[in-house]
Amino acid sequence: MKWLGLGAVLLAAGCGPTPAAEYGEELFRDAALSESQYNSFSCATCHATTATPPAGKVYVGLSLHNVAARPHWWGGYETRLLDAVNFCYTAFMRGVTPLAPEDPKSRALYEYLVSLGPDAQAPAQPFTLVKDITDVPRGNASRGADVYKAACQECHGEPHTGKGRITELASILPEVAQDYGTLFPGVSPGLVFIEKVRHGRFFGVGGNMPPYSQQALSDQDLGALLEFLRL
Ligand code: HEC
Ligand code: HEC
Structure with missing residues (x-):
């Protein structure tokens, strides 16, 4: 082989x-x-x-x-x-x-x-996982709506209802964050959310959602997304 x-x-x-x-x-x-x-x-x-x-x-x-x-x-x-x-x-x-x-x-x-490749050799692709979770500046909400559609909707379905989600195991966004105050006391829900997006199932988070590297999603787009979801 x-x-x-x-x-x-x-x-x-x-x-x-x-x-x-x-x-x-x-x-x-x-x-x-x-x-x-x-x-x-x-x-x-x-x-x-x-x-x-x-x-x-x-x-x-x-x-x-x-x-x-x-x-x-x-x-x-x-x-x-x-x-x-x-x-x-x-x-x-x-x-x-x-x-x-x-x-x-x-x-x-x-x-x-x-x-899938016409070339005999191709460069390795950069892949940078964000290890340390820090808050990101909030951005433009309408940009955030586009980011949600382009990145999250296929799996999570429509915001607030989950309509069309790929599986019922995918949480309804952003409502899942309502419990974060009791689950993670003292940490802002926005930060817990950022951690999920950046770490996926890794770094002890769990589940089977993949992590978004810096290359896959910029902090700027993440900040816009958070503004759209009011987190
Ligand atoms: C490939 C499918 C997929 C994509 C794309 C995806 N998710 Fe998820 N997500 C899941 C699944 C499945 C779960 C539930 C299992 C888990 O927690 O890993 C989940 C869980 C979550 C949770 C809840 C964690 C908790 O508290 O239980 C948040 C928050 C979240 N996703 C945010 C996002 C955001 C924001 C995006 C877009 C930037 C996104 N996800 C893109 C599949 C996906
Ligand atoms: C739930 C999302 C998800 C699914 C499903 C998935 N992958 Fe991935 N895959 C990723 C992520 C995230 C990475 C890490 C970032 C990257 O390198 O693409 C990755 C990395 C890779 C890489 C390394 C790319 C590189 O150059 O570093 C290959 C190859 C790959 N996946 C192939 C597959 C194949 C083939 C399947 C189906 C059997 C598959 N993946 C299923 C999310 C997924």
Whole structure:
């Protein structure tokens, strides 16, 4: 299997779209790739696949354009592409057993990821997690409404009602913050909210929401979002 960074070889051989890549694309867009009944995310929920992501949409993960041609992933934490994928698979998609290299699904997914890149080599993508949580200046509420639509709505549904949310496990925003005063006494609800967005399920927060890196969401857009949600 060519999971070890040999995408360049495949490309040099001039492979067009293969049946395996087509099956891989189906898997990429299907939440049922994960065996967990509690998972509602597909890879496509969080990742664009084009060089320029579609307008009006903010993805929490990086675009996977040219992904197989990058030297490493996750800001250098992962040096095998399958490990980078399995990180998402187990952390966000509630997959219990990581995808194995010889699994036909892994192979198909790999062929699809390779098909997303015309270049034999591509630079690693920066990924900066915000560790220390500090307050951010509030911004423009109408900008914040756009940010909500582009970034949060696919999973959380409409503000205040959750209408159209991807799963009932996704909290209703911003109402979930009403309990923060008793759950986290002495901390402003806005700060708890910022921590969730910046840390996702990590740093002891829990759940399966992904974290927004600095690259995925600027402090400026986060501040606008908070103003819109009145937090
Ligand atoms: C719930 C959201 C979510 C889902 C679902 C998800 N990912 Fe990710 N993924 C992320 C985040 C966040 C990162 C870290 C930021 C980044 O590097 O894109 C990431 C990182 C990656 C990376 C490393 C990119 C790089 O260059 O550093 C790869 C590869 C990847 N994901 C592939 C996949 C594949 C394939 C699937 C489906 C099996 C998947 N992801 C499912 C959110 C998700
Ligand atoms: C890929 C889907 C997804 C995206 C995108 C997403 N969320 Fe979430 N979020 C969830 C899920 C699922 C939960 C419940 C599980 C958990 O807490 O991780 C959640 C929980 C939360 C919580 C509640 C934590 C608590 O107190 O229980 C907040 C706050 C939140 N999200 C804010 C946001 C904001 C703001 C955005 C947009 C910038 C956003 N989320 C984008 C899936 C998502």
